[in-house]
Amino acid sequence: MKAMVYRAPYRIRVEEKDRPRIEHPNDAIVRVTQAAICGSDLHLYHGMMPDTRVGTTFGHEFIGVVDEVGPSVEHLEVGDRVMVPFNVFCGTCWFCSRGLYSNCHNVNPNATAVGGIYGYSHTTGGYDGGQAEYVRVPFADVGPTIIPEWMDDDDALMCTDALPTGYFGAQLGDISQGEVVVVLGAGPVGLFAAKSAWLMGAGRVIVVDHLEERLRLAETFAHAETVHFGQVPDVVVHLKKMTDHLGADVVIDAVGAEADGNLLQHVTAAKLKLQGGSPIALNWAIDAVRKGGTISVMGAYGPMFSLVKFGDAMNKGLTLRMNQCPVKRQWPRLFEHIRNGYLKPSEIITHRIPLEHVAEGYHLFSAKLDGCIKPVLVPGE
Known part of the structure; x- marks a missing residue:
């Protein structure tokens, strides 16, 4: 698959990378349809976060279509259109049982505070992110959610991090x-x-x-x-x-x-x-x-x-x-606000960039060129 790959501060590019595979029975593989560049990705891009390793794929804001599921996955099927919260969490530990999904105790061996985050260095678990054509989604029965039929993709993408975090x-x-x-x-x-x-x-x-x-x-x-x-x-x-x-x-x-x-x-x-x-x-x-x-x-x-x-x-x-936002805990109320017309989160999106041009996209966003406030990456364009 094609994926954004980190090489050094200010040096990223699209490379051919092994397509992720099912590693655990509760994994899913999601074909990414949209991913966003987040302001916090710039900390990685500029070399400001510890343990950002060469070869890492960034991206904790993404939506897509389920391409493959592990044998124990019960709530998702191939072909489902899903939104994935930026938190990786188990759903069963002491913290998850209290809705503190961002502090999950079982997904990050490298820290005692934050849980797992997609594409955000090995300080948050070392999970590859969604700025790629495919991404592995652990704990597929508790993290991703099927996008409601009435919600468009742009609004769903903003619900994976930026909107719930602001809320x-x-x-x-x-x-x-x-x-x-x-x-x-x-x-x-x-x-x-x-x-x-x-x-x-x-x-x-x-x-x-x-x-x-x-x-x-x-x-x-x-x-x-x-x-x-x-x-x-x-x-x-x-x-x-x-x-x-x-x-x-x-x-x-x-x-x-x-x-x-x-x-x-x-x-x-x-x-x-x-x-x-x-x-x-x-x-x-x-x-x-x-x-x-x-x-x-x-x-x-x-x-x-x-x-x-x-x-x-x-x-x-x-x-x-x-705290880091426990994204999924915010979704029920945010879905109500979006459906009722109080929020239209996609209104802040300013740029759509093919995944192939991710290096230019990061430069545009980092340097705040062309009024870039929220860029979206689109694989296959």
């Missing part, structure tokens, strides 16, 4: 009726978090970014006020002024560690495999939220040796809530 970010903010919510980052997750904040009762939503096309989409798609942090002297002071000098009730960090990184971060991450960026956005959140407020962290962070203002968070009496 989960707003959910973790524990938003009360009428509260002021600030979202740091107007990428896909930030846009969905801002949109979801309204569904949870927010009285005011402010989105912070520095790219004009993202800020415009935050205004039109998420109906939010916007702040260009490059056009204000101090973004924290500016946000305080906008909120009666108190700070926001809830701040959602949808940025995480900077995917580009500075020189020191590149040396310690790409060379020494130590860290995944610096916590500038997280410190902005700590400073910009009111005393007694809540911070929700959705941005991707690797191991860091950078300073976080934890003392300030403690002294302000803040509640910090965070």
